[in-house]
Amino acid sequence: MSGFRSAFPMLVCDDLPRSLEFYRDALGFTPDYRFPEEGDPVFVAVSLPDGSRLGLGQVASDGLGVHGRLQRPTSGHRFELCVYHDDVDAVVAELAGLGHPVLLEPSDTPWGERVAFIADPDGNPVMITQEAAR
Missing domain, CATH: 3.30.720.120 (Signal recognition particle alu RNA binding heterodimer, srp9/1)
Incomplete structure (x- = not known):
């Protein structure tokens, strides 16, 4: 196709x-x-x-x-979005300060990116990702 x-x-x-x-x-x-x-x-x-x-x-x-x-759906989350940002730690702290729930604090991944998860107003996980340094 x-x-x-x-x-x-x-x-x-x-x-x-x-x-x-x-x-x-x-x-x-x-x-x-x-x-x-x-x-x-x-x-x-x-x-x-x-x-x-x-x-x-x-x-x-x-x-x-x-x-x-x-x-x-009857269970589970409906959607997961990944958005890229230059500074995961700073933006997650800012979003948390605005009252948005942090599902996973910023952490480094085995593939080299730094990620965190927040919840949108419907509870959908939003992954905030900082690309690996090259």
Whole structure:
């Protein structure tokens, strides 16, 4: 199969305004699309300066997506995001100071990166990664 050009992960959010605030204000994503254009949005796309994009959608009132399946699993986390930062220790301390739960304090990995995990407003793990020094 060929023809795929890019991927666009989408998160289902229990509280879209709260999740948008987290991804925009705490992680630095910029909103670049919203639906509907007027009134309270049910979907917002956000991006980082490198072109990475993420979709944030309010969970449907009946819990079903447009595909007709449940938007929430019965157990476990639904999503895990990895974002890169130049200073894992500093940004995790800043995020913790803002009240975002730290799931794993910064630590060095066997493959050379420094990583930490925080939770987004829906409890999804977000891995903050600092690339290995070259």
